Amino acid sequence: MEYFRPKNFNESLRYLGKLKSKATLIAGGPIVIPDIRAKILTPNALVDISYVKDISYVKEEKKTIRVGGLTTISELASSNIIEKCAPVLSEAAREFGNPLVRNRATMGGNLADASPAADTATPLLVLGGMVVVEKHGAKSRQIPIEQFFVGPNRTVLKPGEVIREIIFPKPGRYARMAYTKFGLRNAMAISVVSLAVLVEIEDRACNKARIGFGAVAPRPIRAYRTEEMLTGNEVTRELIAECCEMVKKEISPISDIRASAEYREWMASVLLKGLLQQIFKEK
Numbered sequence: 001m002e003y004f005r006p007k008n009f010n011e012s013l014r015y016l017g018k019l020k021s022k023a024t025l026i027a028g029g030p031i032v033i034p035d036i037r038a039k040i041l042t043p044n045a046l047v048d049i050s051y052v053k054d055i056s057y058v059k060e061e062k063k064t065i066r067v068g069g070l071t072t073i074s075e076l077a078s079s080n081i082i083e084k085c086a087p088v089l090s091e092a093a094r095e096f097g098n099p100l101v102r103n104r105a106t107m108g109g110n111l112a113d114a115s116p117a118a119d120t121a122t123p124l125l126v127l128g129g130m131v132v133v134e135k136h137g138a139k140s141r142q143i144p145i146e147q148f149f150v151g152p153n154r155t156v157l158k159p160g161e162v163i164r165e166i167i168f169p170k171p172g173r174y175a176r177m178a179y180t181k182f183g184l185r186n187a188m189a190i191s192v193v194s195l196a197v198l199v200e201i202e203d204r205a206c207n208k209a210r211i212g213f214g215a216v217a218p219r220p221i222r223a224y225r226t227e228e229m230l231t232g233n234e235v236t237r238e239l240i241a242e243c244c245e246m247v248k249k250e251i252s253p254i255s256d257i258r259a260s261a262e263y264r265e266w267m268a269s270v271l272l273k274g275l276l277q278q279i280f281k282e283k
Contacts (some may be wrong), residue, residue: 001042001044001045001046002044002045002046002255003018003046003229004044004046004047004048005051005101006047006048006049006052007051007052007095008052008053008259009052009054009055009134009162009164010137012025012047012049012052012137012162013134013135013149013160013162014136015047016047016135016136016160017136017137017164018133018248019044019047020144020161021044022044022045022268023043023044023045023046024041024043024044024045024047025047025049025162026046026047026048026049026050026111027048027049027050027070027106027109028050028105028106029050029070029104030097030101030102030104030105030107030109030111031113033229035121037056039236040250041205046227046238049070050070051073053070053212054068054069055068055069055070055074055108055164055165056070056072056185056194057071057073058069058071058075058076058079058081058082058113059081059089060085060170061258063169063170064167064169064242065082065085065086065167065168065169065170065171065194066079066165066166066281067082067093067106067107067165067166067167067203068108068164068165068175069106069107069108069163069165069166070106070107070108071106071107071108072102072104072105072106072107073093073096073097073101073102073103073105073106073107073110073119073120074093074099074102075126075171076089076090076095076102076107076120077090077093077096077102084236085170085171086123086127086168086177087118087173087177087179088118088126088127088168088177088178088179088196088197088198089123089124089125089127089179090192091120091123091179092119092120092123092181092194092196093119093120095119096110096119096120105157107120107163107166108162108163110167111124111131111145111155111163111166112155112157113153114148114149114150114151114152114153114154114155114219115152115153115190116152116214116215116216116217116219116220117190117191117194117214117215117220117225118193118214118220119191119214121145121149121180121212121214121219121220121271122194122195122212122213122214123179123196123212124145124166124168124212124223124238125145125146125196125200125210125212125220125221125222125224126177126196126198126210126211126212127168127169127171127210128144128145128168128169129144129145129166129167129168130142130143130144130145130166130167130168131144131145131148131163131166132161132163132164132165132166132167133145133162133164134159134161134162134164135158135160135161135162135163140164141166142163143156145166146221146222149219149220150217150219150220151218152218157231161175171198171200172200174200174202174207175198175199175200176196176198176199176200176201176279177197177199177279178196178197178275178278178279179195179196179197179275180194180195180268180274180275181193181194181195182187182194182271183258184259190215191214191215192196192215192251192258192259192263192264192267193213193214193215193216193264193267193268194213194215194270194272195211195212195213195214195268195271195275196210196211196212196216197209197210197212197272197275197276197279198210199279200232201235201280204231204234204275205231205232205233206231206233206234207231207232208231209226209231210222210227210229210232211226211227211247211269211272213247214249214252214253214263215253215264216264217251217266218252221244221250221251222246223251224250225249225250226243226246226247226250226272229242229243229246230243235276235280239274240273240276240277240280243276244269244270244272244273245269246274247268247269248265248268251264251265251268253268254268255267
């Protein structure tokens with residue numbers, strides 16, 4: 001196996017363009033290293049971008065937040081910008097793995113792995129995230145986060161493309177948001193169900209609603225029909241109950257070692273009820 005360690009992002013793209021299908025990209029390594037040890041992955045060439053610093057950042061602009069693809073989960077968790085502007089993403093980062101994993105895992109890597117339970121995907125769904133990808137010799141692409149995942153461990157990334165950054169608009173002044181993750185233990189748990197909610201409330205009415213789920217479908221998803229039920233209406237106890245029934249029809253969980261499909265369906269409804277009650281009580 002050949003090993004390459006580019007110094008910057010453009011050099012990384014050149015290596016990938018030259019090596020083509022021979023190359024395997026590695027950043028933090030919490031997925032790639034175990035796969036190599038287990039011989040699930042046998043790369044001909046390893047391109048290590050963990051030393052590339054020019055795409056590791058959290059930037060606040062006038063209307064937008066930009067997060068570099070190599071920003072670690074621990075940097076997200078400790079970012080004052082993320083805590084202020086996107087607390088759902090901050091909370092998801094704090095509940096990600098353990099300190100060792102958070103120090104190595106990257107934002108881009110978590111998305112590129114495309115697990116249905118990807119911790120950062122759920123909050124990005126409600127924040128309106130865009131994934132910016134680049135390839136050597138080609139123009140960059142901006143992909144809405146809800147279009148980025150196509151199935152378990154599958155994305156729309158083309159060969160040679162790398163996640164440069166993730167961008168999302170700053171939530172409006174009336175935005176309220178909340179996040180929860182349910183697993184079988186308090187630490188190092190893959191989600192049984194994860195959920196993020198963002199709503200905009202004005203004059204007792206819900207002007208906008210976004211609901212993102214993880215681990216209840218082949219990919220992270222938004223509950224569009226449930227969002228429509230909330231939008232434009234005053235949120236009452238009865239409406240919340242109707243939303244909790246609707247969301248069961250929007251998800252397609254599986255049974256696995258962590259939970260049955262029926263349990264995931266029930267928990268999705270219970271967690272949604274709790275977050276909606278929390279948000280509208282705070283209002």
